[in-house]
Amino acid sequence: MVGGGGAEKSGRGAGPSRTSSGDSTPGTILASLPGNESDWRAAGYCAGSPFPARITPYYASLVKGPYGPDPIALQAVPRSEELDDAGSPDPLGENAHCPVPGLIHVYSDRVLVMPTSACAVHCRHCNRRWRRDVAGPSPWHALLPGWLDYLRARDVAEVLITGGDPLMLPADALGEVLARLRETLPDAVLRIGSRIPVVDPERITPALCATLSKLHPLYLHTQLNCVAECTPESARALTLLADAGIALGNQMVLLKGVNDSADEILRVNRWLVNHRCRPYYLFLTERVRGTRHLWVSVARGLDIASQLQRGASGLLQPHVVVDTPDGGGKVPLTRDRVRLHEKWAIVTDLKGREVVVEG
Numbered sequence: 001m002v003g004g005g006g007a008e009k010s011g012r013g014a015g016p017s018r019t020s021s022g023d024s025t026p027g028t029i030l031a032s033l034p035g036n037e038s039d040w041r042a043a044g045y046c047a048g049s050p051f052p053a054r055i056t057p058y059y060a061s062l063v064k065g066p067y068g069p070d071p072i073a074l075q076a077v078p079r080s081e082e083l084d085d086a087g088s089p090d091p092l093g094e095n096a097h098c099p100v101p102g103l104i105h106v107y108s109d110r111v112l113v114m115p116t117s118a119c120a121v122h123c124r125h126c127n128r129r130w131r132r133d134v135a136g137p138s139p140w141h142a143l144l145p146g147w148l149d150y151l152r153a154r155d156v157a158e159v160l161i162t163g164g165d166p167l168m169l170p171a172d173a174l175g176e177v178l179a180r181l182r183e184t185l186p187d188a189v190l191r192i193g194s195r196i197p198v199v200d201p202e203r204i205t206p207a208l209c210a211t212l213s214k215l216h217p218l219y220l221h222t223q224l225n226c227v228a229e230c231t232p233e234s235a236r237a238l239t240l241l242a243d244a245g246i247a248l249g250n251q252m253v254l255l256k257g258v259n260d261s262a263d264e265i266l267r268v269n270r271w272l273v274n275h276r277c278r279p280y281y282l283f284l285t286e287r288v289r290g291t292r293h294l295w296v297s298v299a300r301g302l303d304i305a306s307q308l309q310r311g312a313s314g315l316l317q318p319h320v321v322v323d324t325p326d327g328g329g330k331v332p333l334t335r336d337r338v339r340l341h342e343k344w345a346i347v348t349d350l351k352g353r354e355v356v357v358e359g
């Protein structure tokens with residue numbers, strides 16, 4: 001994280017001292033949540049995961065407790081099921097498409113750059129866990145010249161700035177990354193991918209928005225997954241960004257026990273639209289190793305997709321997709337593209353190849 005990633009923020013209801021600047025030990029994260037540590041462990045939350053835990057005081061304050069279903073805890077607190085070895089460490093095969101360190105190029109017209117591997121919260125469903133092993137601290141200034149050289153020689157229409165979470169960078173560092181990309185590709189769309197408006201909304205400040213507003217046209221896609229995340233704090237963050245002229249979208253991930261019903265998704269999407277953030281994608285859970293307990297089956301995903309189509313205006317409807325490896329594209333989750341089997345499904349990707357999706 002560059003320069004320490006900015007000052008720590010204290011969230012509402014923050015109890016014991018907690019930070020988002022370091023990985024938590026299992027005991028630390030459980031002790032920071034409401035309820036007894038032993039009850040959390042009895043409820044299946046523990047700890048031994050190869051993907052360390054990290055949570056912000058704000059996001060921890062949204063956790064209710066270990067005594068019933070909790071969509072926030074499921075997204076942020078390790079569970080014993082993470083030791084299950086089903087799935088792939090890198091289901092989209094991104095690691096094989098890094099021509100330059102910190103840059104992924106899968107589709108000819110789009111490039112993804114990763115100026116940091118730091119995140120405020122380690123989302124348990126993250127499909128980029130593999131990145132933690134290959135990114136060192138504060139790499140953006142060392143990586144930037146290589147990205148610019150690579151991009152100058154190519155016809156790229158869109159650059160996605162992701163990570164990690166790019167809003168973990170100090171505003172001036174992020175501003176420099178964006179300004180250099182804008183200078184090199186004056187006609188490209190720049191799109192930030194960030195969960196900060198959802199997991200640490202106090203980081204969205206007028207000063208940050210003033211920096212970003214100099215770099216238009218700029219898009220920011222966040223990932224807000226459930227009603228429990230629709231808070232006044234996140235509303236304020238989205239409003240600041242929208243008032244700064246940043247086009248907002250949401251890329252929701254379909255997660256078992258978090259948002260696997262059309263009703264929950266529509267409630268979230270109504271809230272997002274009311275805060276000028278357009279529902280953009282709803283991703284079928286990627287089959288990331290250690291996340292099997294969060295997978296929604298393809299059959300259930302199809303049901304939800306058709307219920308969304310029947311139950312709402314177009315403004316509330318995201319593209320419901322399965323992301324596929326090696327440039328196969330974001331495949332619409334529709335019955336004509338899927339063959340269901342008992343324990344897996346076959347999805348035909350946008351290149352006509354058949355991809356097996358577990359579960």
Ligand code: SF4
Binds near residue numbers: 118
């Ligand atoms: S913020 Fe994004 S990159 Fe970071 S852990 Fe969450 S899903 Fe993964």
